[in-house]
Amino acid sequence: MELIISNVMKNYGKKDVLKGVSFKMDNGIYGLLGPNGAGKTTLIRILAGLIPASSGQVLYNGKKCDKEYRAKLGYLPQDLDFYPNFTGRQYLEYVANLKGLSDVEADRKIKELAEQVDLTDDMERRCVNYSGGMKRRLGIAQALLNNPEILILDEPTAGLDPYERIKFRNIISVFSKDRAVLLSTHIVSDVDSVAKKIIMIKDGKVGSMEDGRAYMQRMNGKVWECSIAPDKLMGFQKNHVISNAVPNGDMIDIRVLSNSRPHEKAVNLEPNLEDAYLYEFNYKEAMA
Numbered sequence: 001m002e003l004i005i006s007n008v009m010k011n012y013g014k015k016d017v018l019k020g021v022s023f024k025m026d027n028g029i030y031g032l033l034g035p036n037g038a039g040k041t042t043l044i045r046i047l048a049g050l051i052p053a054s055s056g057q058v059l060y061n062g063k064k065c066d067k068e069y070r071a072k073l074g075y076l077p078q079d080l081d082f083y084p085n086f087t088g089r090q091y092l093e094y095v096a097n098l099k100g101l102s103d104v105e106a107d108r109k110i111k112e113l114a115e116q117v118d119l120t121d122d123m124e125r126r127c128v129n130y131s132g133g134m135k136r137r138l139g140i141a142q143a144l145l146n147n148p149e150i151l152i153l154d155e156p157t158a159g160l161d162p163y164e165r166i167k168f169r170n171i172i173s174v175f176s177k178d179r180a181v182l183l184s185t186h187i188v189s190d191v192d193s194v195a196k197k198i199i200m201i202k203d204g205k206v207g208s209m210e211d212g213r214a215y216m217q218r219m220n221g222k223v224w225e226c227s228i229a230p231d232k233l234m235g236f237q238k239n240h241v242i243s244n245a246v247p248n249g250d251m252i253d254i255r256v257l258s259n260s261r262p263h264e265k266a267v268n269l270e271p272n273l274e275d276a277y278l279y280e281f282n283y284k285e286a287m288a
Contacts, residue, residue, distance in 0.1 A: 001061065001072075001149045002026050003047075003180060008056035010042050010204075017042045019204040020056070025150075029176045030209075031191025032184040034201035035281055040184045041078065043201070044154045047182065048075045060150075074148035076139045078155040082127045088114070088138055089123040095142040106145070113141040117171055133164030140171060151181045157190050169194055188274045198273075200280050207280070212273045219271035219279060224258055226266035227251040243278050 003025045010018040018039050023030075034040050045051045047058060049070055060069040082091055089110060096106035114120045117137040122130065127138055136156055143151060153172070157165045165187075172181060173194050183191060191198055192212060199209045223243075228236055230252055233245065240262050244255040255269065256262045257279055 001180060002059075003150060004059040004062075005043075005047070006057050006059065008043070008046060008053045008058065010039075010046065010051075010054050017204050018046075018053070021201070021204070021206050022056075023199055023206060023209045025180045025182065027176070027178060027180055028196035029172065029181045029183060029191070029194050031195035031198040032182055032201060033186070033188065033191055033198055033277065035186055038186075038201045039204040040186075040201055041154055042204075044152055044182070044184050048073065048077075048152050069150075071146065072149040074143035074146065074151045076136075076143045076151075076153045076156055078158060080135060080139045082135075084126070084128055086127055087124050088119060088127045088130070091127050091138065092123075092142055092145065096145050099146045101145065109145050109147075110141075113144055116174070117141050118167075131164075132159045133161070133167065136160060136164070136168055137171065140168075140175070144175065149179050151175065151179055153181065153183045155185055156183065157185065157187060165190065188277050192273045200277070202281050212276075215276035215280075216271045216273060219257075219275050221268060222257055222259055222279065223269045223271045223275050224256045224262055224266040225253060225269050226256065226263040227253050228263070241278060243275055 005021055005023050008018055008021045009016070021043060032040055032043070046053050049065065058065050060072070086094065092110045092113070093106060096109065101109065114123050117140055119134065119137055119141065122134060127135065130138060139156070157168055160168060169190060172183065175181065183195070185191060195212065197209045198212055198215065199206050227248065228251065233252055233254070236242070236254070241257040242254050243257060246253045256266065257275060
């Protein structure tokens with residue numbers, strides 16, 4: 001399976017939301033990482049076939065997207081609504097019917113997926129009474145009913161507590177073995193450990209698509225730690241990018257992104273993906 005996004009642009013009147021987005025996907029998890037308003041959801045909606053691109057194209061196995069592509073697609077939107085009286089089982093039966101599954105096939109897939117997303121004991125409950133994590137897991141189940149080759153997830157962990165985020169991430173890792181997964185998020189930890197490649201998007205543009213290690217390697221020598229007095233923090237922050245600040249006695253230990261030593265006692269630290277994220281999006285200008 002190969003999905004090619006080639007020079008995709010989207011504008012609303014004079015506003016350019018996507019500005020020539022291009023990348024390629026095959027099996028595995030791809031993280032689409034960017035701040036709110038970067039164009040992630042617009043791109044996701046184009047790939048899900050919900051809105052057309054203004055120009056450019058999306059190719060599935062070398063062909064323009066058509067019924068075959070849509071039949072191979074699973075989609076979890078950021079906001080998932082349920083009919084108030086539906087149980088989890090009724091909701092999945094409804095979606096299975098929309099996707100053209102026979103009653104026998106739908107029953108088999110619902111049982112299989114309920115077990116895989118850990119909802120077997122909750123299928124007869126009304127899904128509007130599910131917790132946020134349960135709703136997300138039910139959303140994954142509906143997206144997988146047609147056994148898609150491409151799974152698109154828009155901010156899937158928004159509103160989840162840390163435990164549910166980890167549980168959800170583990171489920172996605174299992175399902176990514178034989179399909180392409182595009183996970184759109186602004187939460188770095190959602191993709192840090194699971195993504196095969198990371199696509200960073202800002203102001204409707206994407207840069208290179210690389211694994212997390214490549215982004216972090218570019219940060220070597222740019223991440224520092226030092227301690228400053230609390231009353232100096234706000235002034236220091238005006239001229240430096242601070243990714244973390246932790247009180248330590250009468251001082252504050254700060255993690256600073258800078259192309260040069262930001263303080264006479266600053267020492268280099270090993271970069272992480274969050275450092276690279278801040279560097280890409282906030283922040284090259286501030287470090288110039």
